[in-house]
Amino acid sequence: EFSESDEESITSDNAFTDAINESVANKRQLEFKMTTEDSASEEEENDEFSESDEESITSDNAFTDAINESVANKRQLEFKMTTEDTASEEEENDEFSESDEESITSDNAFTDAINESVANKRQLEFDTDEEEDVEDELTGEHEPPKKKRKKKKHSTANMKPPTAEEMIRLRETENLFHSNLFRMQIEEMIKEVRPNKAVRKQVKPWIEKLRELLLNIDESTQKPLTDTFWPPNVKSPLPSLPPDTSKGVSSFLKPLSVSAVGSYAAGCCLGPSLSVDVVAVMPKKCFLKEDYLNGRYHRKRAQYLARLAGVLQGSELVTGVSWALPWDPLSPRLVVTPTGKLDKVQVTLSVVPQQDTFKLSRFSPDKNNTRESWLSYGKMEDCHTATPMYNTSVLRDMVITANEAVRQQTLENNNNLKEAITLLRVWLRQRQLDVGPYGFSGYLASMLVVALFRSHRLNSLMSSYQITRNVWLYLSQTDWTKEGLTMCFTKQEENTPSLQDFHSHFDVVFVDTTGHCNLAAGIHRLTYQRVKQEAQLAVECLDNQDMNSFQALFMTPMPFLRQFDHIIRVKTKKSLVEAVLKRMSSTEIRVKNYFATEALFISVVTGTLETGLGGRLEMLAYQLPVEQQWPVARAHPKPYQNLVLGLRLNTETAYSIIEKGPPANEPQAEKFRELWGSLCELRRFRDGTVCEAVVWAKLGAPLSERR
Numbered sequence: 001e002f003s004e005s006d007e008e009s010i011t012s013d014n015a016f017t018d019a020i021n022e023s024v025a026n027k028r029q030l031e032f033k034m035t036t037e038d039s040a041s042e043e044e045e046n047d048e049f050s051e052s053d054e055e056s057i058t059s060d061n062a063f064t065d066a067i068n069e070s071v072a073n074k075r076q077l078e079f080k081m082t083t084e085d086t087a088s089e090e091e092e093n094d095e096f097s098e099s100d101e102e103s104i105t106s107d108n109a110f111t112d113a114i115n116e117s118v119a120n121k122r123q124l125e126f127d128t129d130e131e132e133d134v135e136d137e138l139t140g141e142h143e144p145p146k147k148k149r150k151k152k153k154h155s156t157a158n159m160k161p162p163t164a165e166e167m168i169r170l171r172e173t174e175n176l177f178h179s180n181l182f183r184m185q186i187e188e189m190i191k192e193v194r195p196n197k198a199v200r201k202q203v204k205p206w207i208e209k210l211r212e213l214l215l216n217i218d219e220s221t222q223k224p225l226t227d228t229f230w231p232p233n234v235k236s237p238l239p240s241l242p243p244d245t246s247k248g249v250s251s252f253l254k255p256l257s258v259s260a261v262g263s264y265a266a267g268c269c270l271g272p273s274l275s276v277d278v279v280a281v282m283p284k285k286c287f288l289k290e291d292y293l294n295g296r297y298h299r300k301r302a303q304y305l306a307r308l309a310g311v312l313q314g315s316e317l318v319t320g321v322s323w324a325l326p327w328d329p330l331s332p333r334l335v336v337t338p339t340g341k342l343d344k345v346q347v348t349l350s351v352v353p354q355q356d357t358f359k360l361s362r363f364s365p366d367k368n369n370t371r372e373s374w375l376s377y378g379k380m381e382d383c384h385t386a387t388p389m390y391n392t393s394v395l396r397d398m399v400i401t402a403n404e405a406v407r408q409q410t411l412e413n414n415n416n417l418k419e420a421i422t423l424l425r426v427w428l429r430q431r432q433l434d435v436g437p438y439g440f441s442g443y444l445a446s447m448l449v450v451a452l453f454r455s456h457r458l459n460s461l462m463s464s465y466q467i468t469r470n471v472w473l474y475l476s477q478t479d480w481t482k483e484g485l486t487m488c489f490t491k492q493e494e495n496t497p498s499l500q501d502f503h504s505h506f507d508v509v510f511v512d513t514t515g516h517c518n519l520a521a522g523i524h525r526l527t528y529q530r531v532k533q534e535a536q537l538a539v540e541c542l543d544n545q546d547m548n549s550f551q552a553l554f555m556t557p558m559p560f561l562r563q564f565d566h567i568i569r570v571k572t573k574k575s576l577v578e579a580v581l582k583r584m585s586s587t588e589i590r591v592k593n594y595f596a597t598e599a600l601f602i603s604v605v606t607g608t609l610e611t612g613l614g615g616r617l618e619m620l621a622y623q624l625p626v627e628q629q630w631p632v633a634r635a636h637p638k639p640y641q642n643l644v645l646g647l648r649l650n651t652e653t654a655y656s657i658i659e660k661g662p663p664a665n666e667p668q669a670e671k672f673r674e675l676w677g678s679l680c681e682l683r684r685f686r687d688g689t690v691c692e693a694v695v696w697a698k699l700g701a702p703l704s705e706r707r
Contacts, residue, residue, distance in 0.1 A: 185550045186464060190422055195274040203264075203276060203345060206338055209317055210347075211258040214280055217311055220252040230303070231310035233633045237323040237332035238302050239595075241295050242374055248288065250300050252307050255280040256354060261404045263442060266411050268418040270425045270442065274345045279400065280308065284354040292358050294374045297394055298330040304351050309334055309632045312349075319343060324629045327437055327522060329639070330393045330595050335629055352397040360398065360516040361495045363391035365505040375594055385588050388505040388521070389596040395517040403447065406487075406513050410450045414460055417453065420467035421446045423554070427468075427538070431558045433531055435624040438522050438599065440531050444510070447519060451487045451510075469542060475535035481525055484509025484518075505592075524599065526606060526621050533619070560623045564646030570605065572643050577601045584608070598625075602643060609645070611675060616656070619648040655706040657699070660685070661692035 230236060262277030263269045282304055291297050309321050312334070320337040326348075334349040363369065365388040372380040411417050425442045428434040434441050449467065452458045452474060458467055478485070484499050488511055496515040503509055508528045510520035520528070541549040561567060577597065581590060584604050593600040602622055610620055623644035630637050661672040664682055672692045673680045683693045697705050 182465065182550055183463075185554075186419070186423065189426070189554060190419055193271050193422065193426060195269050195271040199274055199342065199345065200269075202342055203274065206317065206342060207260055207276070207278065207347075210278065210336075213311065213315060213317065214255055214258050214308060217252075217254055217307070219254060220307070222249040222251040231306050233313060234306045234309050235633060235635050236302060236306070237325075237632075237636060238298065239329045239636065239639060241299070242377055244294065244296060244299065248291065248296055250303050251286060252304065253283045253286055255351070256283055257281045261400070263421075263446070265404075266407060266418065266421075266446065268411070268421045268425075268446065270422060270429070276345065276347045278347060278349050280349065280351045281401075282351050282353050284357045287353065287357055292362060292394060293369055294371060295330065297353075297358075301351055301353075301397070302332060305332065305334055305349075306632070308349065308351070312336060313632070321632050322629045323632055323636075324348070324627055325437060326627060327396060328389065328393050328595060330390070331396065334632070350397075352400050355398075355401060358394070358398065360395070360514060363395045363398075363516065364495070364497045365391060365501055365518070366497070367391060369394075370591075370594060372591055375591060383588075383591075385591045386505060387592060387594070388518075389593055389599075392518060392521040393595065399512055399514045399517045402514055403512050406454075407446060407450050410453055411446075416460070416462060416464045416467060417449055417458075419464035420471070421449055423464060423468045424449070424471060426554050427534075428531075430554065430556065431530075431534055432560055432624065433527070433534070436626050438524055438527060439624045440523060440527065444519060444523075447487070447512070448485075448510070451485055454487065455489070469539070472535040472538045472542075475532055476539055479532070480508045480510060480520060480528060484511065484520075486511035486515065487513045488515030522599070524602060524606075524622070527624065530619070530621050560621075560644070560646060563648070564619075564621070565649050566647040568645040568647065570643040570645065572598075572601065572641065574639065580604060598639070598641075605643065606645070608675075609647075613647070614659070616650055616654045617647060618650045619646075621646045655703065657695065657697040657701060657706055659694040659696070661694070663689060663691050 258278060258280045259265075260276060261279050262275075264274070264276045269275070282301070286300060286304070287297065291300065312318050312321050317339060318336050319339050322335045323332050324335045325332055336347040336349055337343060338345055338347065366386045368384040368387050370387050370390050371382045372385065373382050411421075421442070424445045425434065428440055428442070428445060433439055434445075449458070449471060452471065457474065458470055462470070482503075484502060486499060488496070499509060499511065502511060502518050506518050506521055507525040508520040508523045509518055511517070512519050538553055541547060541552050581597070581601060581604065585600065589600070606620060606622060610617065613620075623646065625641040628637060628641075659676075661676075661680070662668040669692050676694050679694045680692050681695070682690060683695075684690050
């Protein structure tokens, strides 16, 4: 039998052949008609056919015969293939192969096993249901069948739209912060670094009790201004000073006021332990007209503090009283530890003179207030050399009230400024830049924020992040060693010193609101350069979207020893310090820095290293000494701490084998020869110059030797 598809194929072939035959017949009929018409018009052409027409008819007949033959061959081939397929199918159907029989057997066994398993499962379920029905009949309880829970589709149709406060917060985050995560990290960190709220509440009544205690101290009569009249169990905190020859007297009068100042009063304390600054104001009657000369003010101030320390030692409010040196050796203060639950709180008590006790212009940086004859025990004549460091130690106490009033007024009701100050203090502490008397303290950071706010570089609409970023930008783009910052925008007096006057006597200049005191007088030039470089790195971290800037800026400690390639430790014995200063500094400089000998020694050593190492150094710094504290009943400790220096090398020039100096005919050549001594020699270089030079190794020396 033929399949239907074969029949359809043959039918289509017949139709195709019939169509071709019909087409050929039509073509012949058309050609015959055209020939008849042509013969009617032209008789000569009708008599005979052209050879071309005969050839055309012959080719058409051949084409038709070829198609018919092709169709016949195709039918014969299909019939033959159909016959062969039928024969092969009959042979396959006669018998099964062994493999098919085995496969069918295994399939039957597998099917039987499945059927048996299903039957067992059904029987088990039937038995279980019967047991449950029996139990339900006995207990009388029957739980309805549990319905399948439909999965809830989460839809936003029932979600409440954000409130107005949430929209404002989102808009603030987008416009005022680095990112939403950065804002959350700042808020959480500020909560963590602030002291415990319960402790802060307990401190306030304690300060009130301290205030009542100090304001009710009995006054004393006048006594000679010498080092022998000190309260019992209280030693002098001052260094050894020449005796006073003015026959001055000292008397104790009640403080005019006792109040909290600093970060505690401003509301930007930094934990974990709470530190509170308290200031007691000495009456103007305690001083004479010329007590600003030759350390008389500092003697009276120290004796006044000693009297307060004696009263506090017998009080139930405190458990311990110690001396501390925050600024310089002439300006000690008391560190008081409260009793009870406040034993972790550190209260710092200072005394300052009443306003208008002395004229501020008397302490300009170019004035002399310590006579050379007094300093040298009469061995030198008075030359009236400027004493800027001594003047600053008095000015700090005289201007603290005015500066504190400006700071309180600026920070009041401005939480963003307070949070920014907290962020800056955390940033400084992680880098150990706020340590000791010569560091970039939190007080200086807060006054910097106030100065930028008053100069309209900052505004109250900025977030804490924006304020902090702008402070870093300002520090990185300015240079206080060349053009300092001032908070005095209008001169209050005609004899107010200019910025140039301050720069001629101090390395770093930041003038306060009065225009007379340099708040950055104790900061060394190298420390300021470290702060400046760290501020520049902080801005780069904020601009880098591929790093976790918050972690790098606020959470990662950076100890001094990790920041440098080489560490040098110098033992500062008194004899060594005096010998170095005598050899490498003039008498005028020693008089100018008589009460800042340690700072002068640091400047001499670091200056020598900078000159000798030159371009081999990328950065030179010294580790800031910690603030000294000791019990009031003990004598003054060792005046000097060991000097620790850090060197960060320039990898391109650090291992150069030759140190090229100035040409031999220039004035600097003499200083170069004085510095290097016998190592220095005159050499001619390839460019034709003849210069002083020091050769450290031969050409081609190995790296170990050059290092």
